[in-house]
Amino acid sequence: MYSIRTYVKVSSLEEAYELNQKKMNTILGGGLWLRLGKKNIQTAIDLSGLGLDQITEDETAFFISAMVSLRQLEIHPGIDTYTGGAVKESLRHIVGVQMRNCATVGGSIYGRFGFSDPLCCLLGLDCEVELYQAGRIPLAEFVKMKKDNDILVQVILKKTDRKAVYLSQRNSATDFPVVSCALSKGAAGNYAVIGARPCMPVIVEDREGLLERGEEGWKTFAEKVQQEVAFADNTRASGAYRRHVAGVLVRRGAKALWGGAEECR
Ligand SMILES: Cc1cc2nc3c(=O)[nH]c(=O)nc-3n(C[C@H](O)[C@H](O)[C@H](O)COP(=O)(O)OP(=O)(O)OC[C@H]3O[C@@H](n4cnc5c(N)ncnc54)[C@H](O)[C@@H]3O)c2cc1C
Structure with a gap:
């Protein structure tokens, strides 16, 4: 639970920016993630009066x-x-x-x-x-x-030519993802994004054109992802499990995006 000393509903982004330069002040979004911490906030900066909800x-x-x-x-x-x-x-x-x-x-x-x-x-x-x-x-x-x-x-x-599919694996519905994956296709190149490793998402580019080569290519690209991306343990899953699941998600995503499979989840 966080505590707030002063609350300001700002009337401009300039005002919000100026207030936010003080270390003890904090911008409020929905406040849901902040709520899980123990922050002592001097001034909570509320952007909800700026019409930024469109x-x-x-x-x-x-x-x-x-x-x-x-x-x-x-x-x-x-x-x-x-x-x-x-x-x-x-x-x-x-x-x-x-x-x-x-x-x-x-x-x-x-x-x-x-x-x-x-x-x-x-x-x-x-x-x-x-x-x-x-x-x-x-x-x-x-x-x-x-x-x-x-x-x-x-x-x-x-709005470009880029197309993507998104897949994730969870231990149970509505829990945090154990691993997440987006496959992305476009004229500027094809790539996978792997998230919840459990750290920041990383992009693995398909420089060899593997994703354009059907089942064998999808399998080889999935192996490349498994080798190149670092996966770690946390309370939800081991790094080894994440690595395995990431390979499965990449192949499923590729099948959907390049193979036209309807169901990829
Ligand atoms: C119980 C729980 C389960 C969740 N499960 C998932 C999940 O499975 N998958 C998933 O993707 N997400 C999950 N989330 C995260 C959730 O989807 C939101 O991403 C998270 O709550 C942050 O959004 P918020 O509006 O609550 O941000 P806040 O808590 O208000 O803010 C988060 C941070 O961003 C800063 N901030 C907010 N808005 C701005 C802005 N405009 N400019 C600069 N800084 C800003 C705040 O100062 C703060 O540091 C979960 C969150 C909770 C609480």
């Missing part, structure tokens, strides 16, 4: 603002169609609808949690984040950056 689109991209809930993202028809159900699949296992109505995109992506289903999935799509101070940055770069006091304003899901 998903908009133009011909180039979807613009997903920071205070959009995971549930809004999950049931957005345009994003569901555009991503072939991948985004919905990455969200539907997270706890329950009530929880997904409260958890925000900003908290989920800014938090850069190793277990994050949406982070792993969005890395398989053509995404950027917009930070108040640093501006627009590819999501793949953002996940490698050290946490600082910037503010995530929105996630930009670009």
Whole structure:
């Protein structure tokens, strides 16, 4: 449980950014992850008055603002169609609808949690984040950056040729994933994203074109993922188990994306 001394519902991003420069001050998303910690917050910075709870689109991209809930993202028809159900699949296992109505995109992506289903999935799509101070940055770069006091304003899901499928394995429904996987296909290259290792998601590129070569190629690429990616133990699973399951998910995902299999989960 966290404690808050002062609460400010800001009227601009500039005000939020200035307040957030003090170490003891904290931006509030849905507050669900913060609630699990023991932080003493001097000033809680609430972004909910800034109209950042909308998903908009133009011909180039979807613009997903920071205070959009995971549930809004999950049931957005345009994003569901555009991503072939991948985004919905990455969200539907997270706890329950009530929880997904409260958890925000900003908290989920800014938090850069190793277990994050949406982070792993969005890395398989053509995404950027917009930070108040640093501006627009590819999501793949953002996940490698050290946490600082910037503010995530929105996630930009670009409308390109990129297609992805998302798969995860859980010990029981609604638990955290034991391993997660997005397979991604596009003119700029094919790759897999492996998350919940249990640390940050990593990208494994298919430089040899294995994923275009059918069953044998999918198997070889899955073995490459198993060899190249580091997996570790935690209370949910051993690294060895994660490595095994990652190979299975990669092959299933490849079958869905390159083989046209309807069911990949
Ligand atoms: C019990 C439980 C189970 C969960 N299970 C899963 C799961 O299976 N899979 C999964 O993917 N996720 C899971 N999550 C994580 C959840 O989906 C959210 O990612 C998480 O709660 C963070 O979202 P939030 O809105 O609650 O963020 P908060 O708790 O409000 O914030 C998280 C962090 O991000 C910062 N922050 C928030 N918004 C911004 C912003 N716009 N700019 C800069 N910094 C910001 C906060 O200061 C804080 O440091 C679980 C969470 C809980 C509590």
